[in-house]
Amino acid sequence: MKSVFIDGESGTTGLQVRERLAIHPQIKVVSIDPKLKRDANEKRRLMREVDVAVLCLPDAAAKEAAALAQDVGCRVLDASSAHRTAEGWVFGLPELSDQQRAAIAGAQCVANPGCYATGAILMLAPLVSAGVLSGDDVYAINAVSGYSGGGKQLIERYESGEFQSPAVAAYGLDFQHKHVREIQVLSGLAHAPIFIPSVGAYRQGMLVSIPLQEVSGEKLDCLQGTLEASYRAEDFIKLQTFNKIDPDTAPFLTPHGLDGSNEVHIHLFGSEDGSRGLLVAKLDNLGKGASGAAVQNLNLMLGLDESLGVDIR
Numbered sequence: 001m002k003s004v005f006i007d008g009e010s011g012t013t014g015l016q017v018r019e020r021l022a023i024h025p026q027i028k029v030v031s032i033d034p035k036l037k038r039d040a041n042e043k044r045r046l047m048r049e050v051d052v053a054v055l056c057l058p059d060a061a062a063k064e065a066a067a068l069a070q071d072v073g074c075r076v077l078d079a080s081s082a083h084r085t086a087e088g089w090v091f092g093l094p095e096l097s098d099q100q101r102a103a104i105a106g107a108q109c110v111a112n113p114g115c116y117a118t119g120a121i122l123m124l125a126p127l128v129s130a131g132v133l134s135g136d137d138v139y140a141i142n143a144v145s146g147y148s149g150g151g152k153q154l155i156e157r158y159e160s161g162e163f164q165s166p167a168v169a170a171y172g173l174d175f176q177h178k179h180v181r182e183i184q185v186l187s188g189l190a191h192a193p194i195f196i197p198s199v200g201a202y203r204q205g206m207l208v209s210i211p212l213q214e215v216s217g218e219k220l221d222c223l224q225g226t227l228e229a230s231y232r233a234e235d236f237i238k239l240q241t242f243n244k245i246d247p248d249t250a251p252f253l254t255p256h257g258l259d260g261s262n263e264v265h266i267h268l269f270g271s272e273d274g275s276r277g278l279l280v281a282k283l284d285n286l287g288k289g290a291s292g293a294a295v296q297n298l299n300l301m302l303g304l305d306e307s308l309g310v311d312i313r
Ligand SMILES: NC(=O)C1=CN([C@@H]2O[C@H](COP(=O)(O)OP(=O)(O)OC[C@H]3O[C@@H](n4cnc5c(N)ncnc54)[C@H](OP(=O)(O)O)[C@@H]3O)[C@@H](O)[C@H]2O)C=CC1
Pocket: 007, 008, 009, 010, 011, 012, 013, 014, 037, 038, 055, 056, 057, 058, 059, 061, 062, 079, 080, 081, 113, 114, 115, 148, 149, 150, 151, 152, 153, 285, 286, 289, 290
């Protein structure tokens, strides 16, 4: 039996990691006394005991906790955005390549990807790497997430009834959203994408969309074929039929339907005249966007079956 300490286990991501590990047959959770949850010495003591420390903390606290773990030689999986492009850390997206999966398995420090970034990178990285999309273009990325993506504070704002919450609201309008860097670096882009996220008045689920221009029939075949080849052997990445929307929701493509799942559904759409195209990824921001991915990475780090406990549907 392997053991992990979840620093931040009562937060939104921490709770969901705990929920997944509760059904995990080979990992047990070692909990901190809630009264000592900010005590560095107690954290250090637990980190000495366990196989991996999972950080489900705000960035500043995650940096401090990662330093504690490194002090005592404990392996770390950080769900925050503090270390995603930092030297010495491995980006926790195994579907990027066989080398990435092996690097995660052997790493001392793994950074779990951002939720929006997961969708964007899974679409862009294989297409740019294969030369089907240019790494020199400036891509626009639009996205909508359920409010749980903003953690306890945003959940409280939407659910307390104290505020009148808009049905949907765009943000990141300074072009500085914290996922831009990881999307650029991991997708192999020369330029930062124009990333405009938005938050909707629903709890969970997201869509990440990337418009494309000049996609003739041949190019569309190439896009779909490359994605198909990249993810054919992946359990959690499901390439959808070209130009197809789920009949239950058509003509709408909604962010719903994957709550609790670790899957990402990738869609490709193209206009008949070949002038316009669209890539869309649908995922659960709390699933493959956070806690599902965290448990998948933990499994890899601990040499366990990658799919154990990742899905709580
Ligand atoms: N929600 C999501 O969809 C996603 C979140 N993430 C990332 O995961 C991390 C956690 O996010 P999320 O769960 O949403 O945030 P929450 O605000 O829901 O939870 C954070 C938790 O950390 C605790 N905490 C804060 N500082 C410390 C500290 N110094 N020591 C111990 N515990 C501390 C908080 O305690 P208290 O309750 O007392 O405030 C809280 O329980 C963040 O970095 C976030 O960016 C990543 C992907 C998606």
